[in-house]
Amino acid sequence: MQMMLEQFRKQIVEIGIQLKEYKLISLTGGNVSGRDEETGLIAITPSGMEYEKLKPEDVVIVNIDGDIIEGNRKPSSDLITHLQIYKARKDINGIIHTHSTYASCFAVLNESIPVVSTTMANEVGGEVPVAKYAPVASEELGISIIENIGDQKAVLLQNHGVFTFGKDPHHALVAAVMLEDASKVYYLAKAIGEPIRLPEEEIKRANDLFKNVYGQR
Numbered sequence: 151m152q153m154m155l156e157q158f159r160k161q162i163v164e165i166g167i168q169l170k171e172y173k174l175i176s177l178t179g180g181n182v183s184g185r186d187e188e189t190g191l192i193a194i195t196p197s198g199m200e201y202e203k204l205k206p207e208d209v210v211i212v213n214i215d216g217d218i219i220e221g222n223r224k225p226s227s228d229l230i231t232h233l234q235i236y237k238a239r240k241d242i243n244g245i246i247h248t249h250s251t252y253a254s255c256f257a258v259l260n261e262s263i264p265v266v267s268t269t270m271a272n273e274v275g276g277e278v279p280v281a282k283y284a285p286v287a288s289e290e291l292g293i294s295i296i297e298n299i300g301d302q303k304a305v306l307l308q309n310h311g312v313f314t315f316g317k318d319p320h321h322a323l324v325a326a327v328m329l330e331d332a333s334k335v336y337y338l339a340k341a342i343g344e345p346i347r348l349p350e351e352e353i354k355r356a357n358d359l360f361k362n363v364y365g366q367r
């Protein structure tokens with residue numbers, strides 16, 4: 151029998167492996183999901199399995215209510231949070247959760263990460279807020295994230311880690327990698343001085359440049 155969304159499932163596995171390559175997670179930490187635009191179905195990593203050992207069939211296909219449509223594995227324990235975000239933001243079709251070190255430092259301090267570099271303005275979009283603490287996989291955690299995301303590409307979870315978003319899983323990965331890079335620069339700069347915040351108009355300029363000019367078109 152043909153597997154549903156086989157290419158999409160392969161992409162989810164590859165992004166899971168990249169989370170490790172970019173040192174954003176350890177062992178089975180974090181999770182990745184994507185929403186297929188055509189069917190509205192969601193492909194999510196299974197709970198507690200190492201990404202490099204995953205096969206496409208280990209990725210679980212669910213509908214927006216969390217019913218398993220195809221797959222024999224137990225889906226990520228953060229499934230409910232991913233679903234709450236997909237319900238709230240129709241433009242988001244890729245979600246990544248990590249405990250990346252530098253960004254998580256600010257999550258445990260309950261401190262948002264301001265835009266202090268053009269890189270962060272380009273690829274993360276704006277100041278990254280902190281969603282107030284709620285237990286993992288609780289409805290309150292999803293509500294807290296949604297209250298904070300606006301049209302952001304990332305949010306910190308107090309005392310926990312990071313969620314990033316994108317128009318597809320690849321763009322959620324880009325936000326996760328760039329947020330960690332920017333968090334590291336901010337952390338180190340704070341250790342030796344007072345980082346200068348970029349003014350709003352410069353954040354907008356960098357953001358527009360990245361959206362409309364950067365890269366191959």
Ligand SMILES: O=C(CO)[C@@H](O)[C@H](O)COP(=O)(O)O
Nearest residue numbers: 179180181197198226227286
């Ligand atoms: O933060 C948490 C749980 O505290 C999760 O990110 C786990 O680290 C991974 O959970 P699964 O997706 O493997 O269930």
